[in-house]
Amino acid sequence: MLPSAIGPPYDRFLATAEQVARERPEVDLEMAREVFDEVATLLYNGLVLDGLDDHDAGAVVDGLCLDLVAEDPLAAVHARSRATLEEPGDLHDPEGVSRVYLIAGATLKL
Numbered sequence: 001m002l003p004s005a006i007g008p009p010y011d012r013f014l015a016t017a018e019q020v021a022r023e024r025p026e027v028d029l030e031m032a033r034e035v036f037d038e039v040a041t042l043l044y045n046g047l048v049l050d051g052l053d054d055h056d057a058g059a060v061v062d063g064l065c066l067d068l069v070a071e072d073p074l075a076a077v078h079a080r081s082r083a084t085l086e087e088p089g090d091l092h093d094p095e096g097v098s099r100v101y102l103i104a105g106a107t108l109k110l
Helices: 011-023 029-045 054-067 073-086 094-107
Strands: none
Touching: 011 029, 011 054, 029 094, 054 073, 054 094, 073 094
16 A cells, blocks of 8 residues: 555645646646655655654654755755754654654655
8 A cells, every 4th residue: 555545644745746736837747646656655665754753743744745846855854854953833852853854855865
């Protein structure tokens, strides 16, 4: 079973693919789905979110959904990792979340 079919938080990647395709006419919906499904698969198979509670894992996926469609995804992920430590908001484990952003970036070979 693919991670996007498992449910939260991986289902947010499919929603992002659909949103990007709606907002950017040059983006092919099926290609966007394929790319974000691959993202979900790599993170799921790599156990990248393991060790985070559901709340923090969801926050990481939400952040990645924004960062992966940025002009420079690597810079966006690194900036989010730093910002997580500076302003953790309601995160339960800000240091773990910050670290997971960097691991996700490496896993996705950004």
